[in-house]
Amino acid sequence: MFEKRLFSLVPQATPYIMASVLFKWIALMANITVMWVLARILGGIVTDGLSAALAVDALAQAASPLAAAIIARAASIYLAQRAGDRAAFEAVRRVRSLVYDKLTALGPSYTETVPTAEAVQTSVEGATQLQVYFGGYLPQLFFAGLAPITLFVLLVGQAGLPAALLLACVPVIPVSIMMVMRNAKKIGAEYWGSYVDLGGMFLEAVQGLTTLKVYQADRSWHERINAESERFRTATMRLLVMQLRSICVMDLVV
Template sequence: MTPDLPGSRRYLYMLCALAACTACLVLAQAELLAGLLTGSVALTLPIAALAARALLLWVQESMSVRFAASAKQHLRTRVLRSAMESPGAQTTLVTRGIDAVGPYLTGYLPQMVISATVPLAVLVRLFIADLTSALIIAATLPLIPVFAVLVGKHTTRQTELQWDLLSRLGGHFLDVVRGMETLMLFKRAGAQARIVREMAVQHADATMRTLRIAFLSALVLELVATLSIALVAVPVGLRLLNGSVDLQTALLVLLLAPEAYLPLRAAGAKFHAAAEGVAVLKNVLTFKEKTPKAVVLTRPPDLRTATIALEGVTVRYPGRTEPAVRNFWLTVEPGERVALIGPSGAGKSTLLSVVLGLTKPTEGRVLIGGADLREVTGWHECLTWVPQQPWLMAASVAENIRLADPQATDVDIERAAQAAALDVCVDRPGRELSSGQRQRVALARALLRRSAPVVLLDEPTARLDTRTEQAVLTASRKLLAGRTALVVAHRPALLPETDRVVRVG
């Protein structure tokens, strides 16, 4: 089950070659050990055969680990590029789910190839050496895969149920964590905790049922293999006493009989460890990976003369029936400052995200001087952005301002802070600032980026007191001077600084 994985065909060919070598070494090792016990072979030859088998096993494991790592990277990319409705389920699949594919690719799949090769080689050699023993093994050998298939079908159903419960548990838990503030506000955290606990108990029960099946099936396979080997060993011992078979042939049969059953027993044991990975692999291979269209990227035009146009922009988010923005049209002339107003939830911040290139419109397009934004490279170099809730890293105020221009000097940082009316020491940790001070740090960043011809402001005066609002307005006037600007405004204080007001929603 690896047709869609890169390099899978070559991996299977290599496994087949290694399995053929393993079969030859198994036969050679049995012949040499039988010869050693009868005194016709020196000790060094069996040791060399054992060393060769160990080396072959190391080569196979190394190759399997490398292929599994490449395959898991491919599967994670495929999952992340697919459209899944639940972020929680996607997170569970990318982490725990894809990791479960490893035992299938490194353990079960190589063992299945060996199981199809070594027992056949052993049977051929035994048919030549001792027909009676070969017929007994040929009659009893199919019992192991028959029992394995019967148990495996039940195991597959239980594993798929276990994975489904785990995926639902992970998705629900992530959703609960993301909405914890709302749940606590409405006193529903306790109810959700009980639901998560119940789902965890269901998953634990399913896991225990799967483990119970694994242990019982291992017991069945071991019992069948042991009885089958006994059916071979007892007649060989009796015939050796009667003199109807020589010692070297008897030893060869006794050494090869366990090797015929061992690969199938190992495959049955590895199946349970790989069952979850098989379920995940089936799930992932059904995803359709989004293949982006090949586009020829161009540099942004001169924004001192180029317009910014939003043509029929519609944005829909997964899981929502109503679009965040519907069929929005707007043209911003060079040097024009446009204010976007409207009720909360109308899509003003979404429109800024579309112009930033962070959100791709479901319908419509953004044109920069006639060029589609999706085909423009280096667009962010032309922008300076002041978000509604600025993010500050765990560093000094100066380092947070310097994010806008890593080459800025300390004097440049001080000037930007003064222009933004930031009345704190620039050596102070950024995490200690109030919301108003954070807003002015964001403005200082924007002022530091003097080369950007386009300014995007997302409600820079939201949730500020009157005194702080005036300081931010003063800094915003300096920022907007002589630039093309798109401003989201809830309060009327910023409107006099713009040339045109556009209502959204």
């Protein structure tokens, strides 16, 4: 549901996300081709007892397909990354355009609806965060569903039980992601709230610096900003710890 709403907001990024998934799938197929050719050669050496000369001859015959598959894999990985970068660029540009159009529609009195600090942070830091989401997460999410099906179709004729087990373990990945996201949502909200509060406080202090100096209240504001900065640092460290734990959980699942 959330991904559907994002696609409706940033339709320009959809073709690039699909292109990134396609190139990732091509890279997977090229990698499978390399492994299949090498397995055939090694299988001939082990089971058929090929001599060293025959093994070298078989490897020489397979050199062209191997080289083509390796080149295709490298090119596909590069193109997938470029397509992901383009999707991220379109998403960031679209979000910043929406924020600007909203502020323009509100007019000079936009501060009564949206604080200046929040508008700046949303269009800068908030939009930048979408780069990882559109450029990396969404393409990998769709590819993670496509890759197991592809492997199952290719392996089911050769090894039915391992292929079925691999396919049955696919739901473990989204389930583990959902478990991690339940904790990440709370920590992320705390991080963003602290970030917005600190930015708003700093902007307010800069705008009213002359008044603070006149009434000699700059020291108290300095202490308040230091305390909020420490709160933001703590929230950032919690977010980084959560991300590290998420990576460890995903590595364990894989």
